Amino acid sequence: DQQVKQNSPSLSVQEGRISILNCDYTNSMFDYFLWYKKYPAEGPTFLISISSIKDKNEDGRFTVFLNKSAKHLSLHIVPSQPGDSAVYFCAADETSGSRLTFGEGTQLTVNP
Amino acid sequence: EAQVTQNPRYLITVTGKKLTVTCSQNMNHEYMSWYRQDPGLGLRQIYYSMNVEVTDKGDVPEGYKVSRKEKRNFPLILESPSPNQTSLYFCASSPRDKHYEQYFGPGTRLTVT
Numbered sequence: 560d561q562q563v564k565q566n567s568p569s570l571s572v573q574e575g576r577i578s579i580l581n582c583d584y585t586n587s588m589f590d591y592f593l594w595y596k597k598y599p600a601e602g603p604t605f606l607i608s609i610s611s612i613k614d615k616n617e618d619g620r621f622t623v624f625l626n627k628s629a630k631h632l633s634l635h636i637v638p639s640q641p642g643d644s645a646v647y648f649c650a651a652d653e654t655s656g657s658r659l660t661f662g663e664g665t666q667l668t669v670n671p
Numbered sequence: 672e673a674q675v676t677q678n679p680r681y682l683i684t685v686t687g688k689k690l691t692v693t694c695s696q697n698m699n700h701e702y703m704s705w706y707r708q709d710p711g712l713g714l715r716q717i718y719y720s721m722n723v724e725v726t727d728k729g730d731v732p733e734g735y736k737v738s739r740k741e742k743r744n745f746p747l748i749l750e751s752p753s754p755n756q757t758s759l760y761f762c763a764s765s766p767r768d769k770h771y772e773q774y775f776g777p778g779t780r781l782t783v784t
Contacts, residue, residue, distance in 0.1 A: 568711075591771055602675070602761050602775030603714070648713060652771040658704065658729060659771055661714040 562586045563651050565662035573670055578636040580665050582649030585630060589651035592625060593659070594634045597646045606647075607634070639669045673698045675776035677762050683782045684752055692747045692779050694762030700774070701767040703745040704729070705737065707758040708778075714761065720745055721767070752783040 564583045572578045580594075590611040595603040609616040609623045609632070616623050622635045636643055649662040675696045684690055696703065704719040706729075716729030720739040734756055736748040745764075749756060759780050763773040 563713075565713075593771055600777070602763070602777050603773075604775065605772050608772065650714075650771070658716055658719050659773065660716075660730075661706075663711055663713040 560585075561663075562589075563649055563660045563662040565649055565665050567665050568663070569666040569668070571668045571670060572639050574641055575638045578634075578639045578643065578667055578669065580634040580636075580647050580649075580667065582632050582634075582662055583630060584632075584651050586651065586653065586660070587630075588653045589660075591652040592623070592632050593650045593652070594621075594623060595648040595650060595661075597648065597664070603648055636667075639667075641669045641671050643667060644669050673774070675762055675764055675774050677760075677776040677779050679779060680777065681780045683784065685784055686753055687751050690749050690752060690781075692749075692760060692762075692781070694745045694747065694776060695743050696745075696762075696764040696774070697743065698764060698766075698774065699742065700764035701742070702765045702770040702773075703739065704763045704765075704773065705735070705745070705747050706761045706763065707731065708761065709758050717747070717760075721770075752781075754783050757781060757783045 593608040594606040596606045597603040625632045646664045648664045650659045678693045701722045705717040706714045715731045718737040720726045762776040765773040
C-alpha cells in the first residue's frame with residue numbers, strides 16, 4: 560500500500576521555465592511533508608518542507624504547496640536551471656511518528 | 672565536515688555469505704535509519720533507531736539486522752543475503768527534534784548473485 564505516491568516518473572522542462580512536481584498521499588495522519596533531491600551517485604539531500612498547518616512554504620526558487628483536502632502537495636521550481644536536474648522524492652511524516660514515508664521519485668530534466 | 676559515511680560503497684557477493692555495511696555519523700544525531708532504493712519503489716525504510724540500544728523495524732525489515740551500540744554507528748547486517756536484496760542502500764541520520772530532516776550517506780550498491 561503506497562501511502563505517498565508520485566505518479567510522474569519523469570518530467571522534462573526548458574531552462575528558465577517552471578517545473579512542477581506532484582505528490583499525493585493517502586494517510587490523514589501525515590502532518591509534515593518534505594522534498595528531497597538526489598543526484599546520481601549521491602545520497603538524497605533535504606530541500607524544503609511544509610507543516611500541515613500551512614498551505615505554502617517558499618525558499619528562494621523553490622515553493623511547496625499543500626492542499627490537505629485533496630491530500631496533494633506540489634513543488635514548484637522557478638526559474639528552472641540545468642543544475643536542478645535530479646530525482647526528487649516527496650516524503651511524509653506521521654503525527655507523533657518517528658519515520659518518513661517516501662514516494663517513488665520523479666526524474667526532473669532541465670534542458671538548456 | 673558534518674557527514675554520514677558508509678562502507679563499502681560497492682559490494683558484489685554471493686547468496687548466503689554474511690555481510691555488514693557500516694554507517695557512521697559525526698553530527699551527534701540521535702536518530703539513524705537504513706533505506707533501500709529500488710526502481711519504481713522509491714526509498715523504503717528497513718530499520719531505524721531513535722537512540723543507543725533502541726531499534727525498530729521499518730517497512731521492509733525481513734532479512735536484515737541492525738545494532739546501535741554507539742551513538743555514531745548503525746551497521747546493517749545481512750546474515751544470509753539473497754538476490755532479492757540486490758539494491759542501493761542508504762544510511763541516514765537526524766537530530767531528535769527534527770528527525771524528518773535527514774542527512775543521507777552516499778549509498779552502498781549491493782549485488783547478490
